[in-house]
Amino acid sequence: MEFKIDTFEQYQSIYQYSVAQPEQFWAQIANEFLWKKKWDKVLDWNFQEPTIKWFDGAQLNITENCLDRHLATKANQPAIIWEPNNPAEQHRTLTYQELYEQVCRFSHVLQRNGVKKGDRVCIYLPMVPELAIAVLACARIGAIHSVVFGGFSAQSIADRIIDAACAFVITADGGYRGNKEIPLKSVIDDALMQCKTVQKVIVLNRSNTPVSMIKGRDVWWEEEIKMVEDLKLKDFPAVTMEAEDELFILYTSGSTGKPKGVVHTCAGYMVYTGYTFATVFQYQPKEVFFCTADIGWITGHSYIVYGPLSQGATSVVFEGIPTYPDAGRFWDVVAKHHVNILYTAPTAIRSLMQFGDEFIDGKDLSSLRVLGSVGEPINEEAWHWYHQKIGKSNCPIVDTWWQTETGGMLISPIAGVTPLKPAHATFPLPGVQPILVDENGAEIFGNNVSGNLCIKFPWPGMLRTTYGDHERCRQNYFSTYPNLYFTGDGCLRDESGNYRITGRVDDVMNVSGHRIGTAEVENAINAHTGVIESAVVGYPHDIKGQGIYAYVICEHDFINDELMRKDISQTVARIIGAIAKPDKIQFVKGLPKTRSGKIMRRILRKIAEGELSNLGDTSTLLDPDVVASIADARIN
Ligand code: WTA
Numbered sequence: 001m002e003f004k005i006d007t008f009e010q011y012q013s014i015y016q017y018s019v020a021q022p023e024q025f026w027a028q029i030a031n032e033f034l035w036k037k038k039w040d041k042v043l044d045w046n047f048q049e050p051t052i053k054w055f056d057g058a059q060l061n062i063t064e065n066c067l068d069r070h071l072a073t074k075a076n077q078p079a080i081i082w083e084p085n086n087p088a089e090q091h092r093t094l095t096y097q098e099l100y101e102q103v104c105r106f107s108h109v110l111q112r113n114g115v116k117k118g119d120r121v122c123i124y125l126p127m128v129p130e131l132a133i134a135v136l137a138c139a140r141i142g143a144i145h146s147v148v149f150g151g152f153s154a155q156s157i158a159d160r161i162i163d164a165a166c167a168f169v170i171t172a173d174g175g176y177r178g179n180k181e182i183p184l185k186s187v188i189d190d191a192l193m194q195c196k197t198v199q200k201v202i203v204l205n206r207s208n209t210p211v212s213m214i215k216g217r218d219v220w221w222e223e224e225i226k227m228v229e230d231l232k233l234k235d236f237p238a239v240t241m242e243a244e245d246e247l248f249i250l251y252t253s254g255s256t257g258k259p260k261g262v263v264h265t266c267a268g269y270m271v272y273t274g275y276t277f278a279t280v281f282q283y284q285p286k287e288v289f290f291c292t293a294d295i296g297w298i299t300g301h302s303y304i305v306y307g308p309l310s311q312g313a314t315s316v317v318f319e320g321i322p323t324y325p326d327a328g329r330f331w332d333v334v335a336k337h338h339v340n341i342l343y344t345a346p347t348a349i350r351s352l353m354q355f356g357d358e359f360i361d362g363k364d365l366s367s368l369r370v371l372g373s374v375g376e377p378i379n380e381e382a383w384h385w386y387h388q389k390i391g392k393s394n395c396p397i398v399d400t401w402w403q404t405e406t407g408g409m410l411i412s413p414i415a416g417v418t419p420l421k422p423a424h425a426t427f428p429l430p431g432v433q434p435i436l437v438d439e440n441g442a443e444i445f446g447n448n449v450s451g452n453l454c455i456k457f458p459w460p461g462m463l464r465t466t467y468g469d470h471e472r473c474r475q476n477y478f479s480t481y482p483n484l485y486f487t488g489d490g491c492l493r494d495e496s497g498n499y500r501i502t503g504r505v506d507d508v509m510n511v512s513g514h515r516i517g518t519a520e521v522e523n524a525i526n527a528h529t530g531v532i533e534s535a536v537v538g539y540p541h542d543i544k545g546q547g548i549y550a551y552v553i554c555e556h557d558f559i560n561d562e563l564m565r566k567d568i569s570q571t572v573a574r575i576i577g578a579i580a581k582p583d584k585i586q587f588v589k590g591l592p593k594t595r596s597g598k599i600m601r602r603i604l605r606k607i608a609e610g611e612l613s614n615l616g617d618t619s620t621l622l623d624p625d626v627v628a629s630i631a632d633a634r635i636n
Contacts (some may be wrong), residue, residue, distance in 0.1 A: 003029070003278040005417050011430075018430040019457075025431060026054070026460060030271045033310070034069045035060050036240055039267075045458045047483045050474060053244050054268035054460045061238035062247060062270045063140040066309035067100040068238070078314045081288065082129045083333050085176040085320035091336075094129055096312070099136075102129075106137040107236035109224040113200045115168055117142030117239050120249065122166040122198075124148045124157060124188055126175025127319040130204050130221065131295050132305050134170045139247060142239035143168075146249040146261065149296025150175055150182060152577040154190035156259075160251050161195045163261055164467055168200050170221075174207035178324035185211040243267035249467045250298055252404040253517035254476055255488070255507035261467030262298075262404050269407050270310060272461025276408040276429060277307030280398050281370050282415045287340040288367070290316035290333065292348060297514075298404040299374055302461075303343060307408065322348045328359035331390075335364040342390070343372035343400075345513040349382045350543045360389055370415040372398045375513030376545045377501055383422040401425035401501045403487065404515070405477065407461025410434070411499050424498045433457040434499065436491055441481035452505055453491035454484035507601070509538035509546050516580050518601075521548060524575035525582075528568050530555050535591050535599045536582070539608035547583035549608035551630065554587055561587065584608075584635045590626040592618065607631050 005011050018025040023042040030039070040057030070077075075097040082092040094102065115121060121143045125131040131147075138145040146164050148157050161169070169192070175182045185203055189212065192198055203211065204221040213220075241247075247266045251259040277283060289308050293299035295317075308315040316337055322330050322344075330352070334342060352359070371391050373383075378399055387397055397420060400412040410432045411425040418426050428434050436444040436451030444451040455462075462485065466473040480486040490502040504510060507518040518536040525534040534552045541547035550568070558564050569581045592600045606615050612631050618624045 003032075003275060004282065005279065005414055008417055008419065011414055011417055011427075014430050015428070019433060022431060022457065026271065029275050030055060030267075033060070033271060033274065034065050036064075039243060043458065047458075047478050047485065049470075050478045052458050052462060052464055054458070055243040055271070058243040058267050059240050060243065060267055060270070061140060061142075061241055062266055062306065062310070063103060063136050064238045065270055065274070066136065066306060067096065067103060070096045070312045071100060074312050077286070077312070079309060080129050080132060081314060081316045081337050083316060083318045083320070083337065085178070085324065087325065087329070087332065092129060099133070101234065102133050103136045103140060104234060104236040105225055105228050106133050107140045108228045108233045109202065109221070110137055110141050110143065110168075111236075112224070112228070113168070113202065113219065115141060115143050118246075119143045119168065120146055120164040120166040121168040121170060122146050122148060122157070122161050122164070124150065124169065124171045124184060125204065126150055126172055126177075126182070126184065126206055127294055127317055128172070128175075128204070128206055129317060130172075132317060135295065135301075135305055140236060140238050142241055142245070144246045144248055146251070147296050147301070148251070149294055149577075150177070150184060151296075151579050153574055154187045155575045156577055157188065157191040158194040159258055160261070161191065161198065163251075163258075164249055165197045166195075167197055168202070169198055170202045170204075172204040172206040173211045174209035176207065176319060178321045181207060181209070183209060185209070241266045244464070248301065250301065250404055252298075253508055253515045253520055255517055256519050258520065259517070260469070260472060260476070262463045263465045263467050264407050264461070265464050268460030268462070270306065272408045272459060273302040273307035274310035276461070277303060277313070278311045279429065280400060280409055280412050280414055281341050281343075281372065282417070283308075283311055283313055283341070285312070286314070287369070288314045288316060288337055289341045289343070290318070290337070290339040291343040292318060292322070292330065292345070293343075293374070298407070299343075302408050322352055326359060327352050327355035328363060331360055331363040331365060334368060338367040340367055341370045341372065342368060343374060345375040346373055346378040346382050347376065347512040347544055349373070349378070349386050353382065353385050354543070357389065365390060365392065368395050370398065371395045372400055374400045374402070376510045377503055378423055380422045387422075396420060399423070399425045401499070405463040406459070407463070410455065410459070411501070421494070421498050424494070424500045426498050428499070431459050434491075435484070436493060437481055437484065441484070447493055447497055448495050450490065450492040450502070453487045453489045453499075453501065454481055455487065456484055509548060511538070511541075511546050511548060511579065512544045514579050516548070516576075520576060521550065521572060521580050521582065524572040524580065525550055525552060525568055527575055528571045530558065530564065531568065533591065535601065535604055537601055537605045537608050539605070541583065544583075548580070549584045549586070549604075549635075550582040551586050551588045551591060551604060553590065586630070586633060586635050588626075588630050588633070590623060592627050592630070593622045594620055595622050603627055604630075607634050610634070610636075
């Protein structure tokens with residue numbers, strides 16, 4: 001399938017058409033996909049409840065689009081190229097035929113273990129092909145997958161399993177990331193002490209790590225597959241799904257409370273990820289696409305698995321990290337597999353920049369045609385380095401702005417078509433209607449303006465609800481500004497209409513491209529027995545984009561600050577995961593609070609940023625003196 005756009009003028013006219021006649025536009029796009037039955041109605045929506053239905057009445061299975069329909073023409077083309085953590089280990093290639101067969105076999109395994117349409121399955125696997133296979137097998141059988149990133153703690157997994165009432169877990173004995181070995185099964189065992197809903201755990205042998213297998217509950221992936229093979233079970237007919245049946249849940253942090261389960265549904269998500277993948281990268285047949293994200297995040301769901309596979313692309317699955325065995329690993333992978341499109345995060349770029357050119361020199365990057373960036377604002381310095389050193393000034397960079405909730409990219413250049421402006425996501429994709437609003441929700445018109453970014457019309461890939469709590473979805477995204485989807489991001493629109501996303505305006509941090517709520521980290525810190533209260537803010541960090549700064553009030557004096565800091569960090573790692581460990585912990589006697597007891601984060605943010613001269617009005621505080629004492633002892 002090709003969604004070719006040749007010129008910027010062509011983009012503009014498609015865009016205008018998509019806004020004037022959205023239903024016709026999306027129907028035309030959707031016609032390029034494989035349906036068991038076409039829709040009765042393209043779109044039904046209101047943003048008050050909200051209710052969003054795309055392609056209502058249609059029936060499909062997304063895996064038929066990702067697998068079956070490619071078999072006639074692409075059976076022997078690689079669908080997945082897997083590059084292991086350790087470059088000395090053999091890489092693996094799965095053709096579309098092989099991926100199809102393995103997904104079918106594993107679908108049988110799921111079925112034999114009692115998984116049915118609508119069941120929730122938690123997947124906690126390292127970045128091996130079996131992760132994609134597990135995801136696709138769930139989709140094939142109609143089960144709802146909830147993938148949890150391998151870096152989350154037992155407690156975080158338990159929370160997610162309980163929230164979705166998962167009855168099944170798919171994991172591995174262990175996994176590798178750089179020179180670390182992660183004991184995945186043992187983390188799952190800890191998590192499952194709290195999860196009474198789980199009946200079966202399917203365990204992949206990845207690392208030969210000794211694990212305890214619980215009788216009646218735990219089975220080995222390989223043994224289950226063997227049984228299916230012995231029974232000569234091959235094809236697995238894809239279960240018929242209604243357009244708005246749930247495809248998956250993915251948990252993400254918000255500004256309050258625990259992470260929420262963002263729900264995406266079958267038809268809209270399929271159409272949107274496929275269309276945006278093909279359009280933004282202008283993907284050409286046979287090209288090799290390498291997205292460096294983990295499948296545990298939305299980027300991996302949409303642009304390692306579903307988007308590329310629905311378009312018959314070759315998608316690289318990389319198990320390792322950018323700096324192992326050295327800071328040239330990405331470039332080695334690009335050279336080894338002749339990668340044409342590289343899609344990575346600013347954090348990775350900034351961290352590799354520091355190592356200098358020696359890790360790039362001599363690497364053959366000539367296969368690269370397009371570069372992409374995702375997950376956080378890319379600063380100009382990183383943009384130029386990426387453009388010159390990696391793209392040799394020949395490859396467009398698509399700075400793609402989007403969110404877990406949006407399912408796919410919303411604002412992004414189209415490769416080779418949109419005039420680029422460093423650090424700008426440029427223009428909305430066809431079908432996407434962004435607007436900027438002021439605090440009162442009034443639209444800000446014209447150019448050279450800034451405001452809060454909202455979207456005023458639905459797009460097929462948007463979230464439908466938050467699992468088990470529709471009211472939370474409404475409150476979070478649709479209540480701040482009536483009749484608008486609120487993104488939580490601040491945004492500039494320059495003199496030519498280019499959008500530049502400036503970062504979150506709510507209490508969500510973006511640390512190394514990972515979303516973490518300040519409240520989540522505070523709750524974790526407060527769980528430590530020695531802690532009375534804490535306040536957490538993000539601050540600018542050279543490599544991570546944002547770092548985590550924690551102000552902590554402790555019960556009584558203790559002898560060793562460093563030890564206490566370690567202790568608190570450990571507690572956070574245990575409760576959330578290592579990604580949420582604070583970078584700085586300052587012990588304080590009090591926090592700046594209003595008379596009604598609300599913490600004034602604005603002041604704490606300024607102190608963390610080092611902007612001490614301009615702390616703003618502190619006269620409304622309960623105890624204004626507390627500010628000076630915090631500022632004096634600020635950690636640099
Ligand atoms: C931020 C990741 C600037 C933004 C796909 C958003 C970006 C949050 C960009 C979503 C970008 C993502 N430029 N900021 N190109 N892409 N963001 O849910 O703040 O993990 O709200 O989805 O990342 O993060 P999430």
